[in-house]
Amino acid sequence: MTPAITASNVTYIYPGTRALDDASFTIPRGSVTALVGPNGAGKTTLLRCLAGLDRPLTGAIQVAGIDVLEDPRAAHARMGYLSDFFGIYEALTVRQCLSHAASGHGVPAPALRTTVERTAARLNLGDRLHQRCSELSRGLRQRVAIGQAIVHTPEVLLLDEPAAGLDPEARHTLAGLFTQLCAEGMTLVVSSHILAELDEYSTHMLVLRGGRIVEHRALAAPYAGGQRVRVVLAAEQQDWHAALKEMEGVQVMEHTPREAVLLIAGNAADQARVLRALVEAGIAVAAFAGESENLHDSYLRTVQGAPRP
């Protein structure tokens, strides 16, 4: 099965700025990739290139097996894109907006009505179909914009800051929708600054910095450097972690007088070796447990560890 997205050596240059610098990656089908990075990292430029809205200087991009740069219109029939602004027609009703988006993406006329109503129901817009978009609140307009992006059931959905300006309840609902879309087989790439929100549904993380891909990996998979272990002491003890730094295969990622997070290379036997060494050093260990890294921690570690562009 071809990947959902394949980007090879994509470079995009604004005058004086290398917005994307030789970006290459593959995004598997059915995944939700969190596209993260500091401001100006190139996230929006990357999404616009993937969507075929901007043409990179070099490189090739395939979405759902279609060369986006050679045949953007065919690729658009199989992808949806939500830009960081809404892009909805204020003077049209919700039904007209969704109907226009559906027919513009090749949904046949006999299926338009049911397609629009199904999408509206999915976004809790069923009772708003007759309302003009200009009369809707920001959150509802955002939902209409998402509806426009998914109305034709695309294989790939690109979302640029989809939750910006939404209240916590609306964000939670949105997270549920993305999880559901992913379960149905849709591939999502979501750019957002709200990492806690991305953490709810992301399966992969793609970190951009200065136009370069700093890291791209599955979030569920163990970190390539080893197992992340949290150590908690029975009582505070100054400089207790100094002994750890000298141990082979152990990296102290963060520490306080009471606890530390370690990255231990190798397998369970290596973790047992570290625990034994701590106990033999007279350190009162109250807890020693492996933990999975959340997106926030992972992002910070990646960005802090990456060389500045």
Place this chain on the structure above:
Amino acid sequence: MNPEFKRNLWLEFSLHRLVAAPVVIALVLLLVAAVSKDNPLRNMAQVSGGGFVLAVLFWGAHLAGGSVSTEVSERTWDTQRMSAIGPWTMTWGKLLGAPAFAWYMGLMLLPVFVVCGQVNPGLPALRLALLLVAAAVLLHAVALNFSIYAARKQLRYRGASVLIFVWLLSLVLAPAVRLGDHIGAQMHWWGAAFDAVNFALASTGAFAAWAVLGAYRSMCTALEIRTRPWTLPAFILFSAIWISGLLQGDEPGLFHGPFGVLLCAVAISGAFSYALLLAEPGGASAWQQLRMRLRARNPRQALEAAPVWLVAIATGLLLGIIATFASAGDPATSSILPLAAMLFVVRDAAIFQFFALARQPRRAEATALFYLVVLYGLLPGLLTAVQAQWLAQWVLPRLFSHSDEAMMVMLVQAGIAIAVAWQRWKTVHAPDTEQAVLLSRP
């Protein structure tokens, strides 16, 4: 139904508008009939014809011109670009959809014009009605083209629309007004006589078709669909043949025969070069795209990435060279003239590029235009005023009277301008491109 056309119908039509428009038109025509002391039908024909010009030609062109730029300002254009609607469907959806209400009114006025016009002997009402329709399509397509170019440069079309509008009006109305005085007269084109109305109808129809094709090609570019640049050279040749056909006299002259066609073609190429230099989003990005395709030895993609103003200049230069060789030794023509004229364009394009290739280009077009005013007006004027004509000729050589001299001077000037622009490219942008070339290698 075309989704874009349908969307425009939703926006343009309401029950109120559908009912109000015919009522208002009927009331106006009844008023004209009531106040007309003699020949009310003739007056009704004049009012309905004038109403069509106002509603469809002018207001319709304004609506067609806003069809893309309004989407840019309301930030819906990217949503449209992300759809799977093809460029031709999008073009005609906007061309007929945006001015749909203007056409609705026009389609009520036009039958009145034709029917009432029958009472005037000698007035070819039906053919004039068709001429108005063709003129409307021509104007709408040109306005749509402007709108697409404005969107590509992220300019607000509305600001400039009034000026463009007046220019378009004069362009269309001037021959139309003269046509009114010559109904039944003959037009001479390439030595053959044609009925004036028939000639105007065929010409306007042909140019309307070219304008629609141009709008389609512009739409392709806006939707990131690359095309090979054959349309502009073909249109330049068509226009040159059309214009020079009108200029053929009994006596041999500058515009006589094939040399006249080539001279017209060079002049049109030059005009398009300047217009496109101002209209196209150019600068470093366009050159980087072109250079990468040339480095990859992919001529098809290089042609697709070439800026259209460059195509216009290349067409002009090629035709200028052909004209020079074709007319060598002919005393009736100044064979070097077209080539020398194109060198002015080459120099000016290099000046434009010099400013557009700044690291942070701001107001590049305005700055370039300022220096062109200096080169074409201020400096030669000042030098002439202080009796330094010999120096003035080095700044602005006499193209028509001393073409050979002008050729030499402009070769030097164009060479200097290209060298300066090239130097800026090399120092500011070439390193970025070089690095991209290295990175793209497997």
